[in-house]
Amino acid sequence: MTHTRLLLLTTALLAPLSAARAQEVTVLPPIIVSGGLTPAPADAYGRAHTVLSREEIEARGVTTLQDALRGVPGVAVSSSGPSSTQIRIRGAEANHTLILVDGVEVSGGSPADYFLSGLSVQNIERVEVLRGPQSVFYGSSASAGVVNIITDKGAEGLHYGGSAEVGNGHSASAHVSQRSVQGGLSLNLSQLDDHGFDYSGDGGEKDGLRRNTIGLAGDWKATDTLTFGSTLRWTKEEYEYDSFGPSTGEADLIVDDKTPEGETREFQGALFGELSTLGGRLTHRLDYQRSVFKLDTFESDLTRAESDTLKYRLSYGLDGLPVDQARHLLNVLVEHEDDDSNVATDYERERESVALEYRASLDNGLDLQAGVRRDDNKVFDDFTGWTLGLSWRIPGQPVRLHASAGRAQVDPSYAELFGSASAIGNPDLIPEQNRSYDLGAEFTFLNGRALVDVTYFHEQLTNEITNLYILVAPETYRAFAFNADGESPREGIEVTGKLQATDALDLSFGYTYLDAQGPDGRIEVRRPKHELQLSSTLFFLQDRASATATVRHVAGNYDDQFYGAYERAELPNYTTLDLAAGYDLTKEVRLTGRVTNLFDESYSDVWGYATRGRQAYVGVQARW
Template structure:
């Protein structure tokens, strides 16, 4: 097992406990009334037409959630599947994992192309996670066909110095630090997290544990040179090492497919960053923003060389308020011009770039109707040019606690480098692949009750994927390639979310997804459960100084391919998992926390052959000033 990060994690965590200041009852933090990733500029949550979920830092801490992928498991419309902890896929509304764009502080995390594997991504220094469901390609381009996940880190938004951190011990060790200093002219912030997770045996054979070591460092700053001119930057780096097990080429069942292998290692390096400048003119009515973003993702496994993927983008955005300053206008027009280039060391002769133009209108009408509309055209160097559009409507029904919302739009996803140009013992790429196209609509009703103490939202969605890319194998040579399927791949379902402040000290929460996702030939799509239900409760006591949270997650109707016997697509067993977490404020600035995951030690799997972790627990201390 790998252990190099242990000392660092402990040292950082202990330093956090003795250097700093105020909890200030973090459970009282109010949700910001905007969705940062809701369009070309932030959108008001109360009038946003698309289905979305925001997971806050307060909720993450109260529920004892340690990784982003675990935070996403209770979000409606989102399916999370892990082949061990070093490879976790996230799918929205039945789309593929590479149909969801992942942003960290607004910068794409999956460099080059393809999907972003969440792996050991920490929640320790995350302020909020925004999940937008449905096509977002009009605002974000390719790979945002099913939705967007924007992970926002802590930066400090109030004047003064803020700092803190936490340390944890359980199935390994972890520590984190964060700090910020801000004046009226600008500020600087940093965050660090480190974890040595001893893991568990992915094969389920009782062999060596497969662990993960991960460390990440983030820096951000902004400076207002004049009243109208602002500059800023953000940069984040991460390094990870993980163990994993091998697969058996001659299995006879799920138990024999994944075999314990103490010699398998994976390494991963991430780098994301942005430099930007913003200039306001015409008394704030016209705002300009010019930015450069960079994403880099390097990976290797035992016996292989590093594969380096990069994406660079230059973006210009103009925002014009038709009836006043852009940030307060009831009618706003946004324009975006963007140029980006992707590259991969695995296929160095096939760099590709695109130039994109996008236009967005947002308007609030006097009779309670809010409109968001957008249009984008991508001039692609490799593929046929693409045009995508979106339209969203939100209507607050007069004299009722109801809000109606609906949206429609299209998305696109370009083939990956591997799908196009692979050349190895198992796969020959197909350079004739065309981009996948998604058409979508949804409509929903949001209702508040009990004087606003409760809220429930029910949304129906319908999507059709055209040109779905699928892997096919020659039955004689067993060598595979990728093809565009004929016909449409339909997916539809219902998303339900709800919350209730039952008493001043008791909060209840609910999330449910029904999904019917099929390939063009009628087969059920893999790793997209038909039913996912999450129920949770948080009870505060001792005048708010202590809390206990319990969460139940039930998954049913999940299918996956079996690589043995008839090599058929088969249904995985249904399962239910219960997690517990608790906090206790030792002082105004110091908090004790603990959790137990998989309380009843349930044996389950999201992917055929890969075991899920059994019961684990942890204790820690958290400090804030």
């Protein structure tokens, strides 16, 4: 189905909204939208997770997903420039985390890692970060976790607004929505023109980035039991970058100050219909999703990857209650997915999957989530994955214990199988598999003003795909991917804390300890051993103004030296301080300002690549 057809169908489905009558909208308790085959209650969810609200993100002053995720427990963010940023959850590789926008994957179906670049968090409701295997619900590429950006669909009535910011370039966004009890329609626009900085760090020209995004979403309640909806999203990005030069044997010459350019184009679209029967006890949902990702760079030919997914989900309240109230719930998913890439024009992957999920809310505060999935793969061996989550709110105590375990799989990427400008293909690769468990405790005290969550996790990766660098021409190396023998253990501790110290002062912190090793016993690259983030927000002038300070410390980060013998070495530890502030000029208009890397710390996440120095920004936000 083409993009045009999706747009026409969306318009047809949502046209009756013009006649919708405004009625009261019910406020639901907190849920984890991405928590399973259907949304899960946050206070009963057994799997480790973090939810970043729009208010938290705005208080920190961040505008991109990569910056919002820095400091989230269990998440490592490494960047060789804004146009090339990866995330790794619990020490896994970057392509083991699935990135979604409103539940639709952004990578075009290819299980290669998605470079976050300028992915905006403007016009969002929240970001959900799920840690641990999620493949039962989301398939391949979700073996370490899921990051789902949930965009702002608007509240009841007509709402609109926007933002603008200047400082080493500019960014802008706009939002308009109309919603009633019968449905709603929202339009989100965002633009980023980042003048960037010199990735090579030798004082050369700036490497900038320009990104434009259009998002359209809507839903329409055709009858009391039948709802239709759609989400559509288009993105175009242009950027400059610096890349590795010939292997000279000198560390300070490995990244050339070049002027190559790249361009990406993305499309994600989804259509759904949901039918409620038996008084809400039995629901049916049919989804069609399409994702297309195109990449064109100065150094390589155009790459196009795309995927099409058709899903049918049945939900049944086993205890006779409606699905959204059931204490015993059964979800069934039947899914067909196919993806392809022009990297291998005669090669196409297909997968038929069936998944079952059972949830129980038992007496004495005990909640259970269990799931199993069977993948019938056209190319690789068939696979059975599973997941289990437990949550126990101890009666009479301000303590909630939680635990989860699971098994998941990740298919090799097209580049690993068939090669690219920098890699030699290996069609004999097999999928990687991950086994995981975690144990945690959440403590609430000071009459609910403070919360601390401590989680221990252990993951074991087998068939890890790793690279061997081969000299293919004088001073030219290319990566050759292969499945390493043995197991790659990863374990650590994640700590989250929040404290409302006074009516005017909020404090929060996140800490991760990680020990990630390859099958050869070496420390895995770009996965810091220690990462700590402390944040404080002060409200003043009768809550019309606020100021936030965020300190981030990273230690024990290793990377390969891409020159000479390609040795693995530890990068210097670093600490950064960011400041953000805002003042309400009126109830609808807010003046903002921020300074990143206040002390102009010089550091690196990736060997040979510089990072951005101190930058200052000023902006304005408006909502009606």
